[in-house]
Every structure is written in structure tokens, then in C-alpha cells.
Amino acid sequence: MGSDTQMEDTSGPSAIDVSDAYAKRKVGRPITSERTLARNFPEIDEIRGKLLTGECFGRMRTSGNSSSVWQLFEEIAYSDSQLFTGIVRCKACAFMTRYHGQITGTSHMRRHHCFREAFPEAFTNSPKITPNVTINKIKKEPKVSVNRSPYAIHPVSSSLIKETNGGQTPTAKVQPNTNRIATIKSELRERILQFCYNELITVESMTSDTFKSLVQSLVKLCTTVGKGTVALPDRNQLYAQMTGQHNQCKNRIKEELNSALQKNIGGALVCDSEADLCVISTYYINSNWQLVESILSATAAGNDINAFISQTLEDFELSDDQKLSKFTFISRGGLFDGVSMCLTSMAHVIDGVIESAVFGDDTYTEIVENCKVICAELRLNVEGFTTEWVVKFEIMRQVIENRHKFELKNSSLDLDLVKFLVDFLAPFKAASVELRQCSRHPTLNHVLLWYYKLLKHLNATADDDTLASGLKTVIKVGMEQNFQLQSFHKIAAFLWPNFRFLKMLSTEEREEVHNEVRELIDSRIVEEDGSGGGVDSNGLKKAANFDEWEEQDSEQDELNKYISVQLTTCNEQNILIWWREHQQDFPKLSHLAKWILSIPASVTSLERFKLISSQEVTPELLFMHCNAPFKRSLVMDKSVKTSWQKKMQIKNDKKIVKLYEQEIKDAKQQEIEAKRVRREANKQRKQENARKAEITVSIKNPKKLKRIAKKQMKQMRKVRRN
Structure with a gap:
């Protein structure tokens, strides 16, 4: 207590x-x-x-x-x-x-x-502390205020100003960090314009009061301030900056295109138009044998397509006959005067044939709708396709691939019929997709191959029923009427080393292709060689001219050499690399390949840039959208293919590095093992020394052990004494 x-x-x-x-x-x-x-x-x-x-x-x-x-x-x-x-x-x-x-x-x-x-x-509205002066002095002397903020600039009295500046009273103002503000404003304008280019939004929308209130709400939500104001750039400043970027990009494309036309014997002029939308682009192969696409112009009010194309060619200085004759014109079916040849977009031809022959009526509408319901129930994604019939095909294919996930109850859907349609339309879908890969690799060399493969697929067999034979007949008639093969399609397949023998053609057709190749060499390549000026296509100085003693091969011999000599094969991804490596062996055919293989098989600008006719935007905005920084002058080719010796050298180098790495690991492991052995030896020696230094006490009476505590018993051990 x-x-x-x-x-x-x-x-x-x-x-x-x-x-x-x-x-x-x-x-x-x-x-x-x-x-x-x-x-x-x-x-x-x-x-x-x-x-x-x-x-x-x-x-x-x-x-x-x-x-x-x-x-x-x-x-x-x-x-x-x-x-x-x-x-x-x-x-x-x-x-x-x-x-x-x-x-x-x-x-x-x-x-x-x-x-x-x-x-x-x-800081501006913080309370001010007046100095300790009398009321009478306040009227004579200026009121001096001290701001509590450490960043406040203390004013200088008028008497001191008169003494230091000779009686002239300057106007002292606090100058903000104008350089930083200008940098931030410039960055803001740049980001707004990039947003307009990528999303196809007008400048007026970005400077509207609605967007300003949206940004203000976003600022309040992110910073939880609610006091800052959003000052968007002026509309005129945005238009001025967009005009400057438009002119800069246009001049760059003009310079690159004219430089490429001086070195190449031809290129492709592509027009992709639908309703009022129209996009003009060019395809060519540069000096590094890379396929390049450049968007020349785009408009959403293309009432007169021919006038729009002519104006575009004049803007890029391509309207003269010499430059225009180098181009091959590709569109969805239109013609243009002055070019060497006009080709049709083959992917759209296949789409039109399938759409009219299979999905033109309401025969399979109910099947497609039922498959849509199943895909919605299973939450299957069928997005990413722009062609209407390909979307229907993907819906049916998803249903067949996931048929083990559902059971039909009281439904008229015939899954066997759906499977037949999927298997039957699969080659057409593959052809439509492959001929649209113009932004990745040359595609004109695929047209002839797909044409004969689809015709073989449409041949009647003994196992065909009434439905299969009827579909094959209708589609085959549509293919023969609309799928018009041109000489460039056959020449492009001939310039693919894997198919240079043209086994799908008859002997007469092969000879016709060979003669057309010789005519193109005579009309194009000879003129190009005559204007070389002592420098070859790679910028190297040519050797001295000793033509009178040199054994010269004719075009006939070079063509026969290309056919008869055993050559390495290549896929569609590195066909341009193959021609770059063999341009010394086939100099004139390589010039021809540089032109023919740059021609795309289809037009895909509107699909790739996701343009629709209902968009009301200016041509400058459309142009910058198609030539955005991540899309400008797309270089579409893979890296250079390495030789066998280079691969073996890289393999040996990797093997040496791995052996050296293994030696380092072994040495480190041996060092760790030696430390472990040494540590165990030290521990054992320490225990032996401790035992040698122990003082033992012999217990002659075992009864004493009963009186020892358990804790002491644990520390005791028996020792044999000599």
C-alpha cells in the first residue's frame, strides 16, 4: 500500500x-x-x-x-x-x-x-506590415510595405532613386520568367497540333469553350486545386504553326521524291478515293532498296478527282510528261492520262466478287445473324477488319473454332453449313489480306500467284454438292470478268526469283513475258544508263570506258542467265534485299525490279488511316494526319539478311563468349568452395583447441549428478581420461 x-x-x-x-x-x-x-x-x-x-x-x-x-x-x-x-x-x-x-x-x-x-x-494578397513611422511622415514619405513572403521584392524609396539615377524615377516592375513560359506555350501548341493530326480534330474544337471547361475539370480532378485557370493557345497561332509544319513536311517529301525519280526508272502513283475522300500517295524504292510510301495530298471534299490529282502533281512538280511517264497509276478502277499504265486494286476486286456472289442476297443473312448472337454471348472479339464480308467470315470462323463452348437449343443454325462456308472462303480471305500488305513488302508479285491458286480452288470436284458447285460457278465467272491480269502482274512474278520459271503459264505466255521484259529494258534501262554521267546507281565512280575490247552481254543473255543460273530463294519479306545483293550480277533486271516491285497490288490508304467520308476536316489536317511523325515516309522492309559465313562467325563468337563466361563462373565457384573448406577447417580446429583447453573435473560419486540442475547437465559431457 x-x-x-x-x-x-x-x-x-x-x-x-x-x-x-x-x-x-x-x-x-x-x-x-x-x-x-x-x-x-x-x-x-x-x-x-x-x-x-x-x-x-x-x-x-x-x-x-x-x-x-x-x-x-x-x-x-x-x-x-x-x-x-x-x-x-x-x-x-x-x-x-x-x-x-x-x-x-x-x-x-x-x-x-x-x-x-x-x-x-x-503572395500578392498577403497582409502588409507598415514600418514604425508617424502619421505625419506617411504623407511626406512613400508608404513602405514589407511582404511576408520570402520572394517579395522590397521597393526602393524615391529619395534613393533620385540620388542614384540623377533625378529620373524609373518604373520598377517584376519581370516573369518569359523564356520558360514561352517554352511551355510552344510545347502546348505542339501537343495540341499532334492531337489534331492523330485524331482528325479541327483546331476550332481545341480552342472552344467546351474543351476549355473540359480541361479545367480535368485539372481540378488531377491536382485537387480548383483555383488555376487554363489558358489555351490562340487559334491563329495554332493555324500558323500547322501551316509551317505542313509546308516543311511537303517540301521534304517533294525533295525526296524528285531525288528518287532521278535515280529510278519508275514508281507508283496511288489514288485511294471513296465518296468525297481522296488520298494521293507515291511508292518508290530508295537507294538502299527499301520500299517507301509518301502521302502527297489528301482531301475530304474531292468532287473532281482528276482535277485534285492534277493539282497535286503540280504542287510536287510532277506534272511534266517526262516525270509523269515514269509512274504507274493504281486506283479502285479509274484511269489517268499521261502515266505508263493504269492498274486496278486487286484486293477490292476480290472483295467485290465475294460480296456480290455470296453475300449479295439474303441467303446467308440469317446464318450470319445467328453467329453474331453466339459471338456476343461468348464475348468473342471480331474487330480489326474493315471489309464487310471479311467481318462476316471472321464471325462464322469464331463460331466454328469455339463450337465446343456452347450447345444449340431450338435453333435452325446449321453448323456444318457454317463450317463449309468458312473452309470455302478461307483462301479468298487470305488473298484479300495478303494483297493489302503494301505497307510491309512488295505485293504486285503476289497477284498472278493468287489468281491461279483461287482458280484451282474453284475447279469442280467429284465430291461437290449442289451448293458447292453453284458457288464455284458464280465466283469463277465473276473472277474471269473482273480479275484482269496485266503484263506487269506477270513481270512482277517473273522478278521474284522463286517463281522466275512461271510454271503456271503456258510456253507461249512465258515467251510473251520474256519479250515484254526485253522491250522494257530496251526502252527504259538503256536511256537510264546513257544519262549516268560516269557514276553508277550506288554513287560510285565508273571504270574507264574500254567497250571496244570488252565482252558485252546483251539483254537476251542477261535474261537467259537469270532463268538458267541456279539462284538462292527468298520470301516476300526480303525480295528487295535479294535484288540488292544481286544487282551486280543482273544490273538491268535490278533496275527493272526497282520499278516493278515498287508498285502496290492494292490501294489501302483510307483503310490504314481509318478515314471515313463523313469527316469534315481541312486538307492540311488530313495531310498531317497521314504524315504524322510515326507514319511519315514509312520504311517498309526487314533488316539485311546475313550470309552463311557471317552467321557461323557470330555463332563461334557466341560460343567463345559462353566458354569464357563458364570459366569465370567455375573460378568463382572454386573460390567459394575453397572458402567454405577453409571455414570448416577453422571451425573444427577452433573446437579442437577449445577442448584441449578445457578443465575437466572427475565425478567419482554418480549420485551427485541427481543434485545438478538440468541446465548444467546440458553443458556437461563425458570425456575419456587416459
């Missing part, structure tokens, strides 16, 4: 003193306890490391009457206990500092430069 009374006497007065102190102290900062004063803040580097590992996280302060500084700073708390670490971080620049309500306060956080930029009104 006495001890309890004594404890109460020692602890009571301190509690009474603290409460009295709080009762007496009604103003100023509250008294801080010893525990709070002795608080140890964690190191900022330690908290920064825990933020990276996920042991800590940032959160918004949730106190009711908090300072405006907490709209810029956030607390850092531990992830496991949710306790505040005592460290705060700036949301704008990730600056971290210590904070405690009774130790540090928020003054040092208000002095942070981000707080001054985010809340300028906290």
Missing part, C-alpha cells in the same frame, strides 16, 4: 501541471510534449527508396481545416500500417521534406517555389 501511495504522489503533480499549463495558455502554439520534441524523422533517401519498392505510398491529407499548401503537397505513409512517416512530397516536382504540425509547421513548405507558382495570390 505504501508503494502504491508513493507512486501516486510522484505521478500526480506532473499531470496537474500540464493541465494547468494548457488552461493558462490560451494563445500561441500549444505546448509540445517531450515525446513529440524527441521525434526522429526518417531519412528522405530511405523513404524515397521505399516508395520505389512499394513499402510507402503518397496520399492526400484529409484534415478538415487544412492549409492551402496541402493542395500541392501530399503525405507519405507506410503501406503496411498506414501510418504517416513524417515526410511530405510536392506533387509537381517530387520534392520531399519533413513535416510535423507542432515542430516544423508549413512555413518551409510555403517557401517552396512550386507553391509560389501555383498560388501567386497567396
